[in-house]
Each structure stands twice: as C-alpha cells, then as structure tokens.
Amino acid sequence: MRSKIILFGDSITEESFDNGGWGACLSHHFARTVDVVVRGYSGYNTRWILHVMDKVFPVDQTGAPLAITIFFGANDACLLERYGGFQHVPIDEYKQNLMSIITLLKKRWPTTVVLLITPPPIDEEGRLLNPYKDNPSGLPERTNEAAGAYANECIAVAAECGVSVVDLWSRMQQFPNWKISFLRDGLHLTANGNKIVFEEVVEKLKKEGLSLETLPVDLPLFSDIDPHDPLKAFRNGE
Amino acid sequence: MRSKIILFGDSITEESFDNGGWGACLSHHFARTVDVVVRGYSGYNTRWILHVMDKVFPVDQTGAPLAITIFFGANDACLLERYGGFQHVPIDEYKQNLMSIITLLKKRWPTTVVLLITPPPIDEEGRLLNPYKDNPSGLPERTNEAAGAYANECIAVAAECGVSVVDLWSRMQQFPNWKISFLRDGLHLTANGNKIVFEEVVEKLKKEGLSLETLPVDLPLFSDIDPHDPLKAFRNGE
Numbered sequence: 001m002r003s004k005i006i007l008f009g010d011s012i013t014e015e016s017f018d019n020g021g022w023g024a025c026l027s028h029h030f031a032r033t034v035d036v037v038v039r040g041y042s043g044y045n046t047r048w049i050l051h052v053m054d055k056v057f058p059v060d061q062t063g064a065p066l067a068i069t070i071f072f073g074a075n076d077a078c079l080l081e082r083y084g085g086f087q088h089v090p091i092d093e094y095k096q097n098l099m100s101i102i103t104l105l106k107k108r109w110p111t112t113v114v115l116l117i118t119p120p121p122i123d124e125e126g127r128l129l130n131p132y133k134d135n136p137s138g139l140p141e142r143t144n145e146a147a148g149a150y151a152n153e154c155i156a157v158a159a160e161c162g163v164s165v166v167d168l169w170s171r172m173q174q175f176p177n178w179k180i181s182f183l184r185d186g187l188h189l190t191a192n193g194n195k196i197v198f199e200e201v202v203e204k205l206k207k208e209g210l211s212l213e214t215l216p217v218d219l220p221l222f223s224d225i226d227p228h229d230p231l232k233a234f235r236n237g238e
Numbered sequence: 239m240r241s242k243i244i245l246f247g248d249s250i251t252e253e254s255f256d257n258g259g260w261g262a263c264l265s266h267h268f269a270r271t272v273d274v275v276v277r278g279y280s281g282y283n284t285r286w287i288l289h290v291m292d293k294v295f296p297v298d299q300t301g302a303p304l305a306i307t308i309f310f311g312a313n314d315a316c317l318l319e320r321y322g323g324f325q326h327v328p329i330d331e332y333k334q335n336l337m338s339i340i341t342l343l344k345k346r347w348p349t350t351v352v353l354l355i356t357p358p359p360i361d362e363e364g365r366l367l368n369p370y371k372d373n374p375s376g377l378p379e380r381t382n383e384a385a386g387a388y389a390n391e392c393i394a395v396a397a398e399c400g401v402s403v404v405d406l407w408s409r410m411q412q413f414p415n416w417k418i419s420f421l422r423d424g425l426h427l428t429a430n431g432n433k434i435v436f437e438e439v440v441e442k443l444k445k446e447g448l449s450l451e452t453l454p455v456d457l458p459l460f461s462d463i464d465p466h467d468p469l470k471a472f473r474n475g476e
Binding site for chain 1: 265266300460465472
C-alpha cells in the first residue's frame with residue numbers, strides 16, 4: 001500500500017489544493033511515489049482540534065504515514081479582545097497543545113516524520129481591506145506581532161520535541177514585497193505564497209530523507225521502457 | 239477511515255495535480271469529505287497497465303474506494319506505423335483490456351463507482367508543433383480520427399459494463415476553439431481543458447450519488463461553530 005503524507009492544519013491547509021496550492025504542488029511532485037492527503041479545518045485552532053484527533057486520525061487507519069505537516073497557529077493567534085476572539089488560544093496553551101498533538105502522533109507512529117509550519121506573517125492593512133463580513137470594528141482581528149510570538153513558540157516546540165519546522169513567519173518577511181506577493185487578504189496565501197510553502201516543505205522533507213531521490217517510483221517510468229520490447233519492463237517486475 | 243477517489247490513467251491523469259489540474263480541483267472540491275489520490279502512468283496503454291494491476295491496486299489496500307476514474311486510450315490510439323507505434327494497442331484489444339480492468343475492479347469492489355473517461359480529441363497541428371524530441375518523421379503520432387474511434391469503443395464498453403462515461407472527445411469538440419483552448423500540445427490539457435474534465439467528472443459523480451450534498455463532512459464546519467460556545471460543536475460529536 002502506498003505511503004502517505006498528511007497535511008494537517010487550518011484553512012491554509014484546507015485550501016492547499018486550490019489553484020496552485022502548496023498541497024496540490026506536493027501531490028504533483030510526489031505523483032509517482034506518495035499519496036498526499038489533506039486534513040485541513042478552516043477556522044480551527046489547536047484547542048478545538050485536540051477534541052477531534054481520533055476523528056482526524058481514526059484507529060482503523062492502517063500504516064504509519066511517511067510524514068505529517070502540522071500547520072496551526074494563525075487562528076490561535078487571533079487577539080482575544082477583537083473579532084475572532086472566540087478562536088483565540090492563549091500562547092502557553094498553544095504551545096502545550098502543539099506538544100500534545102506531536103506526542104499523540106509520535107506515540108502512534110514513531111517513524112513518521114513530523115514537520116511543523118509556523119503561522120504566516122500577517123498584513124494588518126490587508127486584513128482591514130478584506131475584513132470578515134460581520135466584523136464592524138474597523139480593527140484587524142490578527143496582528144503580525146502576535147503571529148510572530150506564536151511562530152516563536154512553534155519553533156520552540158519543534159526544538160523541544162526534536163522535529164523539523166518551517167519558519168514561515170520569518171521566511172516570508174525576508175522578501176521586501178511579502179505583504180502583496182504572498183498574502184491575498186493579509187492572511188491566506190497567493191500563488192507565490194503557496195510556492196514558498198511548497199519549496200520549504202520539500203526542502204525540509206528532503207533533509208529528513210524523503211525526496212524523489214530516495215523514495216522508490218511505483219512502476220517503470222516511460223523513459224525506462226524499451227520501445228523495442230515494452231513488456232520487458234513489466235516482466236522484470238513480476 | 240476516509241473514503242477515496244482514485245484517478246487511474248495515463249499522463250493526463252499523472253499530471254492532473256499540476257497547476258489548475260483536474261485532479262487538484264477534485265481534491266479541493268472534496269477537501270472535507272474524500273481523499274483524491276492519483277494513479278497516473280505517463281505513456282502507459284491498457285496492455286501495459288494490465289500487467290501491473292496488482293501493483294496499482296495491491297491486495298493490502300483496505301476498504302473499497304468510493305470511485306475510480308479510468309482514463310486510458312490516448313496512448314493505445316497512437317498509430318502503429320508512426321513514431322509512438324510501440325504504444326499502439328489494436329482497437330479490439332483496447333476494448334477487451336478496458337473490460338478486463340473494469341471486471342477486475344468491480345469483482346474486488348462491487349460498490350465502487352467506476353467512471354470511464356474517453357481519450358481527448360487530438361489537434362494534429364498542435365502535435366506537429368510540439369513533437370517528441372526524437373520524432374523526426376514530420377508526421378503526428380496520433381490523429382483525431384483514431385482518438386475518436388477509441389473514444390467510441392470506450393463509450394461502448396461503458397454501456398456494456400453498465401458504468402458511467404465522460405465522452406471527453408465529443409464534449410471538447412463542442413467548443414469552436416477547442417484545439418487552442420483545451421490542448422497545450424495537441425494532446426495534454428490546458429487550464430481550460432482541465433476545467434472541463436473536472437466539471438464533467440463532478441457531474442457524473444453527482445449522478446452516481448457522490449456529491450457535496452450527499453457525502454458527509456468530516457468535522458463541524460467553521461460556519462456551524464457557535465462563537466459563544468465553540469466547544470459545543472465538539473462535545474456533541476464525542
């Protein structure tokens with residue numbers, strides 16, 4: 001049975017198979033080697049998701065996934081006193097929750113590569129230009145500073161748990177035009193933003209030994225099939 | 239364990255998770271309901287694939303897939319006497335092979351929806367403008383007429399086996415600008431071509447009872463979570 005990479009997270013994961021999304025790009029990249037499946041839950045924070053871990057990863061799921069990306073924090077980092085406050089999770093709890101998620105997954109599947117992704121940076125003006133329909137406050141529900149604090153906790157968790165992390169918050173801000181280039185509404189990703197996530201995930205997985213160079217191809221590639229005796233490729237494999 | 243839709247076919251399936259591809263679109267469409275995984279084998283015809291059915295669908299694969307799309311014929315329809323002749327499969331054998339594939343799958347998973355997709359039409363001028371690197375003949379290796387004949391056999395097989403079929407060959411040619419709009423090299427799909435396949439597959443699946451209206455959502459949607467008591471949604475589900 002083919003190995004899986006599971007993409008686990010919030011809306012930025014749920015919509016990762018939309019046009020040019022980082023999930024679709026991963027699926028295309030690994031088309032002949034691994035199944036890439038999405039477990040993305042728009043609006044969810046780490047507190048909510050801990051209530052449903054057994055539904056996301058049911059006990060009848062067979063075989064350890066090759067890798068799981070964990071991409072939460074953008075909702076946890078909503079400010080408590082603003083619209084979106086009901087999604088807020090205090091930063092200490094966020095840290096504990098992330099550790100609980102990793103512990104649960106690692107206990108069940110010790111060999112699975114776990115890859116954390118920090119929340120992206122926030123363009124507060126972008127949020128104000130694309131507010132939630134029912135947010136009349138005129139204040140963004142998220143700030144870049146808060147997202148950065150949660151990103152730092154995410155990095156700390158990765159270090160404590162000994163797993164890899166993509167520091168998306170910092171990586172994106174290395175580009176001068178990050179607000180426009182990477183974020184379509186101050187939070188969710190543009191095509192360029194998706195490309196960054198895809199590239200960073202591929203690089204981290206490669207460092208963990210999961211790459212096109214190391215993973216076996218499922219069946220003979222067309223380029224390896226002899227035009228003068230095509231069936232030879234399949235007889236060898238039988 | 240979440241149900242699957244398996245996309246089984248040749249290069250047009252293998253590359254279906256590329257930017258705006260019909261596989262990625264399906265995965266996005268069903269993000270909260272079904273896993274969409276790709277079993278696409280560039281260059282393969284129905285003869286070759288029959289040699290490796292047990293590798294594509296291994297015995298340890300648990301649970302019947304919800305649906306399987308079968309999208310072969312573009313390579314079978316390569317003309318015998320031209321470049322690509324080694325991919326050619328005689329039309330009678332193509333028909334028998336398709337029936338064998340369906341029989342194998344239906345025997346193993348009687349409840350699985352099987353959906354055939356005919357080969358797309360061929361733009362012969364497009365093929366000549368984008369020839370295989372090592373095809374010096376100046377003749378296209380495929381013709382639209384041959385693709386149409388194989389498409390008709392595919393439709394006949396669907397009728398005989400009582401399964402659904404997307405007649406892509408005819409559907410695309412209903413649009414006056416199909417050659418440019420839908421095919422990027424006379425054979426493989428543009429973004430618009432992918433969109434047609436996606437829409438046709440969604441419609442056929444819906445007719446088989448598989449749609450967002452009928453498939454259960456995995457976890458509470460964000461819009462169904464009460465901002466005043468978010469955890470209620472999860473307590474109910476426990």
